[in-house]
Amino acid sequence: MPSRFSIQDYIPAYSEEGCAGALFAAKWPDGFRCPRCAHPHYYKVSSRGRHLFECSSCAHQTSLTAGTVLEGTRTPLAKWFQAMFLMQIGISAKLLAELIQVTYKTAWLINHKLRHAVGEWDRGRPLTGDLQLLGEYYGYEYHRYFSSMLVQGELRPQPVVVGVSLDGAGDVSHVKMKAVDGPEGDHPAVRGGTGGEESVKHFVHKHVAGGEVSGHAELLQPGHHGQSRAHQAWREAMRWLARTFGGIGPKHLQAYLNEFCFRRICRSEALTELIASCGSTKTITYRELVGARSGVRPIKWVFRRPARSQQHIG
Secondary structure, eight states: OOOHHHHHHHSOOOOHHHHHHHHHHHHOTTSOOOTTTOOSOEEEEEETTEEEEEETTTOOEEESSTTSTTTTOOSOHHHHHHHHHHTTTOOOHHHHHHHHTOOHHHHHHHHHHHHHHHHHHHHTOOBOSEEEEEEEEEOOTTHHHHSOHHHHHHOOOEEEEEEEEEOTTSOEEEEEEEEOOGGGGGOGGGGTOSSOOHHHHHHHHHHBGGGSOOSOEEEEOOOTTOOSHHHHHHHHHHHHHHHHHSOOOSSSHHHHHHHHHHHHHHGGGHHHHHHHHHHHSOOOOHHHHHOSOOSOOOOOOOOOOOOOOOOOOO
8 A cells, every 4th residue: 555645645636616516416416406396496595604505496405415425514525525535545544534634533434424325335236147155254363462362252253245246257347245144143154164054145135136146156165265256355355454454343344345345346436436425325423333332321420418417515
């Protein structure tokens, strides 16, 4: 990966006006449509520093970011578009915060909102044709060096199913990597077994067009030395996660796998596809991403005035 200095020189200097135009086209690819009545004409109005679009038919007002991944943001559009550009490389929130000059929390949230858009993009594109299916486990080897024995004992490898679509020439046309949830995670099929592979069947039902294999399907054995397209893609994903993040825990693993597959599929078209997906995907909040706080019980503090000692005078 290039150094942060070369990356900094490589980032485009987007203008707010240009980003607004690109987001408008992504949100309304066929021209403006009022979200209330679908009328195609509008007036531009300003309210409290916000630029709004008012429907010329029903007078409903909407903002450019409403209904998109960027809804509610206070970060300039130019920084969002720089983050989209940098997702073509795949960088950590720490480095993103430094490069676009925002706080770590803001960079983390931007990255995960973009991954949310990528997940919606992936949802509408099932695998087709000839397939390679690989059951693997994502481990946590990095924790052996950076955590206690107690933490290591609580971490368990995350089962993942890798699916690859091949074209007529045997090249990869699409790839998906899906973490296996629930009791299926302990199923031997995830290790590439040869009988009753419930996890792989579930993957096919959910992520292959029509819910079934229409062409040739090959169930591969797991292993670091496999030479299939699926094995190669899996090794690339593991190297990226280890090199860039030092490894990922199970909570957000799927979002990172979606990002890797998106970038590997789209390549030079990744930025265009990402902008389009951001314009058509509803946002996800910080609370939805991190979940409700658990494990800490709030303590209600009550001040009690100490009782006065009574002195008896005899």
